[in-house]
Amino acid sequence: RMEAFDAGLARRTYLNAWVAAVFAGHPANGDLPRICETIRDLPPRPGGPVALDIMLEGLAALEIDGHAVAAPILQRAAKALTDLPIEDALAWGGWATAVTDATWDPEGTRAIAEGQIRRVREVGALAQLTMSLAALGHVTAWSGDLAGAASIAAESTSVATSIGSPFPPTITLRLLALKGSEREAAALIARTLADSGPAVAASTAYWAAAVLNNGLARYEQAMSAAERATAATLAPCPSIWALPELVEAASRVG
Secondary structure: OOOOOOHHHHHHHHHHHHHHHHHHOOHHHOHHHHHHHHHHOOOOOOOOOOHHHHHHHHHHHHHHOOHHHHHHHHHHHHHHOOOOOHHHHHHOHHHOOHHHHOOOOHHHHHHHHHHHHHHHHHHOOHHHHHHHHHHHHHHHHHOOOHHHHHHHHHHHHHHHHHOOOOOOOHHHHHHHHHHOOHHHHHHHHHHHHHOOOOHHHHHHHHHHHHHHHHHOOOHHHHHHHHHHHHHOOOOHHHHHHOHHHHHHHHHHHO
């Protein structure tokens, strides 16, 4: 209904719908495929595509056509997303790292997340910070800078608390698993799985359990957790990231 009045706002709405469907993670209702088909049916923008258009095209292709088709589109989107105008950064830029997260591009994720964080800090838009901090925290932990990731996790928690908008403890799950902090990690994994929060949080918790158990040489438990994480394909990034844990655990148990 919105397309006839404001195609640009319609595109932003479809991106929000994509994010909501991914976070909700309910495959039975078919929301995500339907949203992606709607994105694919959008008429071309007069004057040629902008960053949001390429991003939407890539995310829709990821769901409908798979990684081989989506990857070059997502890579084009990543180049267009590194320097968003402030109005775009505030309106939808918090989701921009999805394009690099889905293509195993940590350098791209860092560049997009750092640019987004800088812009929203400049204008004090705290509500826009948590997603970009989560993306930056994950890539920082992955690079081995656990102290830096812990600092980002603390800032993310502080921001979420100050605006009354709780965010899943995804960075902390990642950190505790990588450190092999068995008691703390197991407790946070259990709390996250018991919570009725976003499906992405549950996928991240299973991924953390796989990392933790592989590190502790508990390969049967690691494989079970990794299977749960990789099966959650409506959470595209955690389900991709958990694949090496599944390979590692499966190779150990034959």
